[in-house]
Amino acid sequence: MNEKLKITLKGSVNILPLLIPVVPFGIILGAIGMELGFSVLETFATSFIIFGGASQIVFLQLLSGGASQIIAVSSAFVVNSRHFLYGATFSEYLNKLPMGWKIILSYLLTDQAFAVSNTYFRANENNRLKHYYLLGSGFTLWSIWQISTLLGIFLGSIVPDELGLAYTIPLTFIALLVNYFRKIDHLIVILVSGILSLVLFNAPLKSYIILSSLTALFVGFLIIKFKKGNNS
Incomplete structure (x- = not known):
């Protein structure tokens, strides 16, 4: 072959x-x-x-x-x-x-x-x-x-x-997130993103997803930096 x-x-x-x-x-x-x-x-x-x-x-x-x-x-x-x-x-x-x-x-x-x-x-x-x-x-x-x-x-x-x-939309995302609930740093990022999406829901142009996601990513970056600092 x-x-x-x-x-x-x-x-x-x-x-x-x-x-x-x-x-x-x-x-x-x-x-x-x-x-x-x-x-x-x-x-x-x-x-x-x-x-x-x-x-x-x-x-x-x-x-x-x-x-x-x-x-x-x-x-x-x-x-x-x-x-x-x-x-x-x-x-x-x-x-x-x-x-x-x-x-x-x-x-x-x-x-x-x-x-x-x-x-x-x-x-x-x-x-x-x-x-x-x-x-x-x-x-x-x-x-x-x-x-x-x-x-x-x-x-x-x-x-x-x-x-x-349409109700399968949130159910699908919950299924995708289940594996990430096992680590505390992942859980923190998920909670930050979820809470901010609710707080910023009325943001102009429906931009709450982008704003909450970028903020959560920044929080994740800070957590990684903090963990590396403690391990060094």
């Missing part, structure tokens, strides 16, 4: 266990888009262009709530800002690739693709074809996400409004 294809398939197979929660999340997202009044094209476009579940939900919810396009885009950007860290981590492995490859892999880089690819890159640092692993894992997740979103769009168009799918 061609080495490039072999590595690509290996990435595709290794990411499959991490896709189990992706399917219902994508279905929920598609259904929520229809519940909030967006068209099929608009809902699916978020999966194709933004390609990030949490940021897509924020984007759709803010637009449906009357926020400006600038605030909606900026909030989605803040939610996805963690990908800068992923890119910085992979830069040492992929810095010699052509720009075209970097653009494609940046688009396909998600939480799950980063998790499996980071392990593979560390173990195969000298393999000049290692980027095909990220291509396989990222493209597999991308394909499943698009299909799941389309399923959700179809289901959302036939599910009665009385079921109130």
Whole structure:
């Protein structure tokens, strides 16, 4: 078997266990888009262009709530800002690739693709074809996400409004946050962000998400600096 294809398939197979929660999340997202009044094209476009579940939900919810396009885009950007860290981590492995490859892999880089690819890159640092692993894992997740979103769009168009799918928005975010409740510093950042979002809810242009998130990030930065100071 061609080495490039072999590595690509290996990435595709290794990411499959991490896709189990992706399917219902994508279905929920598609259904929520229809519940909030967006068209099929608009809902699916978020999966194709933004390609990030949490940021897509924020984007759709803010637009449906009357926020400006600038605030909606900026909030989605803040939610996805963690990908800068992923890119910085992979830069040492992929810095010699052509720009075209970097653009494609940046688009396909998600939480799950980063998790499996980071392990593979560390173990195969000298393999000049290692980027095909990220291509396989990222493209597999991308394909499943698009299909799941389309399923959700179809289901959302036939599910009665009385079921109130919009309530799955806060439930989805609570599910994403559960794992972070285990550490006190994470809990502090979550509480700061949550409390400030309530206090600043009436901020102009629906900017409360950005303001509360940036403030919470700054608090997290101070906590890290404090912990490093005590350990030195």
